[in-house]
Amino acid sequence: MRFSPAHALAQGLTPFMRMGRKYGLEWWILVFGALIILAIVVMAMFPGFFAPFSPYDQNTGPQLAPPGDPHLMGTDNLQRDVWSRIVYGSQTILRVAVLAAVISSFTGIILGLISGFWGGLLDRTLSLVMDSLYVFPGLILAIAFAAMFGPGVINITLAVAVIYIPTYFRLVRGQTLSIKEELYVEAAKAIGASSSTILWKYIFPNVIATTVVVFTLNVADAIMIEAALTYLGLGLPPSIVDWGMDLAMGKKFLPSGQWWLITFPGAMISLLALGFTMLGEGLAEILNPRLLER
Amino acid sequence: MKISRLFLFCTVVAVLACLPAQSVAKETLVYGTTEKVIDLDPANAYDFHTWEIFYNIYQGLLRYPPGETNLIPGLAESYDISADGKEYTFKLREGLKFTDGTPFDANAVKWSIDRVMTLKGDPSWLVTDFVDHVDVVDIHAVKFVLKNPVAYFPSLVASVPYYPVNPNIYPKDKIIRDPSELKGGKLVGLGPYEVVSFKRDQEIIMDANSNFYGEKPKNDRVVIRYFADATTMRLAIEKGEVDFVFKTLNPSDIKDLEKSDKVQTIKAQGPYIRYLCFVCDSPPFKDKVLRQAVAAAVNRPPLLDKVFLGQNAPLYSMVPMGMWSHIDAFKDAFGDGNITKSKELLASRGYNENNKFEFELWYTPSHYGDTEVDLAAVLKDQLEATGVMKVTVKSAEWATYRDNWKNKVMPTFLLGWYPDYIDPDNYTAAFAGTAGSKGLGIYFSDPEWDAKLLEGQTTPDMGKRTEIYEEIQRMWADEVPTATIFQGTLFLFAKTDIRGILLSPTLQFNYGPIHRAK
């Protein structure tokens, strides 16, 4: 059989098209989101390949140069290359957001499982605490935590992580409660399965599916919160390259017409958050056929 | 249907916005600033903006004429000094009254000083460190008895904590924040202006005081409009919405406004200095050679270009330029960006490319404006350009920063200084005298220095004092308890038809002479 690139491409694309026809817009949203994330993750993993300069280099060119050759996105007032700072900045934001989401989910899921499964006083107290935190504006809580912990990558990650624990908790607890009542769990109990077996073999796997969607949307939110905290000057020391901070630094050049200092970092934050949101939305639609009735 | 309603709404709003503002009968000048007023009380005000307001609504016994640095009589016509230099007797102007009729006399002066000493506000040390007590000699003569003879006492008397206040309206036992707390609700002083209304962080409206004994202001009303950020203020002056703006614009805004022909630029050398402090009694900077190495590597002109677009002046001594006795001590000793010398000094302590001298450099991100981040970043770059230093930049908000320097957490840190009174003593003793140095986290102590500083404080002869301070500056470039970086330039921008603005190194800014050209 002849092997041509066009043929291979068509072969490769067919499953995509099939899914597209089946699920419509949602599928393409998911794919698009995944592509954005992939692009930025690749950029974060191989910054040296994409960035012509070091993000700290204070002699890359003229001060406050507009976008052009060789500075794709111009230079800032310390003569650093904006594009290089964008490339390296992706590492920071991805690191913080993903790690925060992981910590959040881990803590939230475990607490939710335990609380939902065992019930009683523990459940009631924990639920109350989590509900109180859930209603409260996340950003303001994050600001308080960030101010308390002080600047630093670990600190800001923790500040962002804490806000989402209630989300996972509520979701997992709710699911645990309903699954607990299911017939097959009753049956397992009847044949003498231990609590931990029930928890891990029956409840946990069922909970995971929905958590994946929440996780993706969580990362999107964490990205927004991380950028907001650093924009407000609360998150990171300036030796770390960060999009939110570059945005805050570039703000004062607004009336002087040096628009590239704020346009690009902000656009990247939006893009990355959008990528994860699209992925999450797409996944939600696809994993949950009920919702397709729209 | 909804769209047309929306359109109608927008039109109405646009029309309203274009209506002419309420007519202003008086000549009103609108002055924009990003500074803030903290306490409108001479006993507690310790920031330059509030002092500036007081220069205009109050008067001191002595004062500086607008734009100049020599003292002239204010509320006091003259003064005598006793032979031992510890007693100053001031003869007060007669017939002056506060706007509510309270007479101004020696009792008012004594009452005010006693109040400052009792309330122990932030600037009270300017009184309590020097004045032992005040005597009323007669109704128009008051005597200050000092703890020690101090050559620059007259310049202290010209500072705000010494301003007499109206004993009938100020509460003796507490500090007031705004005029509403005064009896009668109005801030009446003896100065060219009186406060008509005050809304914190928004505006303060001052009208010319018809009872002022001296030269009447050339305008009827000055409104200080407080801006929350420099960008909006820059746009306001560009569009002509305010008459003049002062403190503090971003370097990029200053650069654009200087070039603009819609505004006039008024520049003056400020008395504000910035420098690096070292903790001198603990490693690593206990070793003066290392301090010298850091000072040598600092390259001021390119730093100022990058961070301030060249708008401030390089400073080579703690005593600022424009003050008598100033010499370019650091320039003579090290020059700028002297990488060779720096490497040499570090090598003598065993540091090289493979064994770098590592230390932390601290700064505070908002207290000195948001250029501070850049300042620290550039300094780091310059120090590391020697190839033999590795600098970790750290920051802390002001409250933590002060804590830190008390606890010796920061081996070297950036700091700034506005003078309390115009004298080289204020720029030196506070940093290198044993007592002062500890308070600022520098912990420098040398009995030879203390003796020299005391000599400078107490010697009455100007010539001799100049020599002493020159010597101190040379010693400074050797011991380097602090390494100076730059001296601030004051920028004021005004509409092209505004006249009479005089900036002074004393930071005293009088609104009286300002007027609109016809």
Added chain:
Amino acid sequence: MRNLTRYIITRILLTIPMVLILLSILFVVLRLMPGDPVSSMLGGHAPEKVIEQKKEELGLNRPMVIQYLDYLWQVCRLDFGESMVLKQRVTTAIGEKLPATIELTFFGLVITLFLGVFMGAYAADHRRQTRDSAIRLYGIVVYCIPVYWMGLMLQLIFGIWLDLLPIAGRTGPRVFASLFEKTGFYVLDTILVKDFSALGDVLVHLTLPAFTLGLVLSGIFVRLTRANMLDVLRSDYIIAAEARGIRHRRIVYKHALKNAFIPVLTMMGLQVALLMAGAVLTETTFSWPGMGRLLLERIYLRDYPTIQGTIIVFALIVATVSLIVDIIYAIIDPRIRY
């Protein structure tokens, strides 16, 4: 009816422990913050003795439990103490800034609802067409745009390039608020004093910030409205109306929307939190003198009482609004009961 009363009482009672927990978490968080507020308050030249004395005065040396109980008692009385840094009663500071935030969030909410609801209804009406997809995409995209970036971009375009609108503050430099301020709600105040040019100025200053806030949150309402509208449009009475020959536009925007709107309105309870968060960021970008800016300023100064007071007020507002909204929802929808 008994059920409803029980629900309301239960709901109110539930609010108390929730607020209590938030307050406690807050207490712990603030006490653990680094930086000594007392020395910053007293100025550079204060000797150790004076600092200790001040700490004693403020009760910072008492055992934590006592401080905690005292703190709770204070909150009940809505007495947040005095600012450590600026010798001002915290309630005064909050009272000055709260109206600004409320005014901003109010107009932001108006714009959000306006945009979100109409776009959502329009999308539901044109289901599965490109317009629908575009609007749904808008709903997702707009939420991912950071509020402050949107603000900066709008400032750049409308404030600087086109020079049409002001980019900061509540009033222009020559409009003196102290001359008309009464309630703190400038739109109201200027109308009361009949200073209409000032009213125009105030409205013009509200435009960009309210729009920024409104735009970013409209995405959520687009989706909510659309989902609710789709349900409503399928119900019997709508089909009956169509059969009767009533104009399609009228059906959608008058009858259907009214019914879809109510659940959307009640959803607003949850969105208050987002609105507050958005307000904090919007205020920083537009130098709006509200609670958000107050919070940030005081965090830098380590002004515990004011920080505490501000966050508590935020918590109380969120708790109250969600309480009210839940009760309204319960009144309307008999299915929701405990």
